[in-house]
Amino acid sequence: MYVPEPISKLIDGFMRLPGIGPKTAQRLAFFVLGMEEDDVLDLAKALVRAKRDLSTCSVCANITDQDPCHICVDKRRDRSIICVVQDPRDLMAMERTREYNGLYHVLHGAISPMEGVGPDDLKIPDLLRRLGDETVKELILATNPNIEGEATAMYLSKLVKPFGIQVTRIAHGMPVGGDIEFIDEVTLTKALEGRRELS
Amino acid sequence: MYVPEPISKLIDGFMRLPGIGPKTAQRLAFFVLGMEEDDVLDLAKALVRAKRDLSTCSVCANITDQDPCHICVDKRRDRSIICVVQDPRDLMAMERTREYNGLYHVLHGAISPMEGVGPDDLKIPDLLRRLGDETVKELILATNPNIEGEATAMYLSKLVKPFGIQVTRIAHGMPVGGDIEFIDEVTLTKALEGRRELS
Numbered sequence: 001m002y003v004p005e006p007i008s009k010l011i012d013g014f015m016r017l018p019g020i021g022p023k024t025a026q027r028l029a030f031f032v033l034g035m036e037e038d039d040v041l042d043l044a045k046a047l048v049r050a051k052r053d054l055s056t057c058s059v060c061a062n063i064t065d066q067d068p069c070h071i072c073v074d075k076r077r078d079r080s081i082i083c084v085v086q087d088p089r090d091l092m093a094m095e096r097t098r099e100y101n102g103l104y105h106v107l108h109g110a111i112s113p114m115e116g117v118g119p120d121d122l123k124i125p126d127l128l129r130r131l132g133d134e135t136v137k138e139l140i141l142a143t144n145p146n147i148e149g150e151a152t153a154m155y156l157s158k159l160v161k162p163f164g165i166q167v168t169r170i171a172h173g174m175p176v177g178g179d180i181e182f183i184d185e186v187t188l189t190k191a192l193e194g195r196r197e198l199s
Numbered sequence: 200m201y202v203p204e205p206i207s208k209l210i211d212g213f214m215r216l217p218g219i220g221p222k223t224a225q226r227l228a229f230f231v232l233g234m235e236e237d238d239v240l241d242l243a244k245a246l247v248r249a250k251r252d253l254s255t256c257s258v259c260a261n262i263t264d265q266d267p268c269h270i271c272v273d274k275r276r277d278r279s280i281i282c283v284v285q286d287p288r289d290l291m292a293m294e295r296t297r298e299y300n301g302l303y304h305v306l307h308g309a310i311s312p313m314e315g316v317g318p319d320d321l322k323i324p325d326l327l328r329r330l331g332d333e334t335v336k337e338l339i340l341a342t343n344p345n346i347e348g349e350a351t352a353m354y355l356s357k358l359v360k361p362f363g364i365q366v367t368r369i370a371h372g373m374p375v376g377g378d379i380e381f382i383d384e385v386t387l388t389k390a391l392e393g394r395r396e397l398s
Binding site: 002003004005006007009010012013014016017018019024026027028029030031032033035037039040041042043044045046047048049050051052053054063064065066069070071087088089092095 | 201202203204205206208209211212213215216217218223225226227228229230231232234236238239240241242243244245246247248249250251252253262263264265268269270286287288291294
């Protein structure tokens with residue numbers, strides 16, 4: 001079957017992205033043909049720039065276009081508290097809450113013996129260096145509430161103990177808008193354990 | 200909330216594509232950051248080339264990188280039969296069957312009074328010109344089996360009558376692998392009407 005090369009190349013390109021199969025790739029490619037040329041050029045440029053101009057912050061390992069990153073140099077941020085996340089996307093999710101005003105540390109993964117990821121494959125040595133240098137009072141462990149994330153949180157809490165810093169873990173419980181009927185038992189148990197008195 | 204501009208631009212770019220919301224756009228953008236630079240450049244180039252190098256065939260209105268298109272100039276193709284489709288993607292689907300060896304005509308849509316699409320907004324005048332010039336014996340109407348596609352097929356069949364050409368419509372019926380229990384009544388009725396004797 002003959003498909004013009006420019007379109008087959010574009011379909012192949014889209015198929016390299018996660019969650020995009022042959023049908024979606026084809027739909028996207030034909031959509032691009034109908035887009036304004038300027039919009040297509042913008043997208044192409046954005047792809048190249050994102051890859052070329054972004055790096056990881058030498059302090060917190062967040063993805064950034066300046067080093068140290070915008071958050072690390074922000075004087076209005078509370079420098080006594082560091083929130084540890086697995087991924088830059090988790091950091092973005094925390095920022096979206098607008099409730100957190102401390103610093104971050106991005107591990108770029110979680111400890112996973114199954115996938116051969118050990119502490120040294122993550123940004124843990126950098127974190128320990130920061131704890132030695134800075135005047136950190138609290139470390140919030142905001143790794144994911146799954147096996148790898150919990151293991152990483154446990155590992156970090158033991159590792160950080162000698163520094164005499166308060167180590168906290170984000171709460172487990174019912175998601176807002178969730179349905180008790182359909183929630184899994186482990187979450188419901190955690191929600192019970194973490195119950196608070198109503199004032 | 201601060202997001203480095205190269206990444207927010209890329210997220211915005213992905214969000215312009217169909218079926219891609221903020222969360223998917225973010226996931227794709229972060230995936231791009233982890234891709235090899237060459238692969239990102241390839242995708243960026245493919246976007247620009249697809250937009251710049253592709254046009255519609257002056258004969259059949261298929262999307263092509265040469266004019267007339269690869270199918271229209273193919274000497275091995277049966278020039279006595281034209282299959283009318285709504286969209287270049289429908290043409291690709293027909294080609295994937297490897298069962299059809301005639302020519303095509305792409306309408307780029309279907310008649311839809313609701314959306315203000317009339318016969319003159321489609322490539323119907325071009326089709327009539329072809330029927331006058333060429334030695335066409337059969338016209339297969341492969342528009343979609345929905346209201347717009349059926350209306351377009353009816354309209355074309357009446358329009359083409361004076362040319363004395365055989366006009367056929369692709370069969371309606373049960374999709375292969377379908378389940379009679381769950382098929383809609385209209386399709387089942389069509390499947391009954393179109394029943395054939397087993398030999």
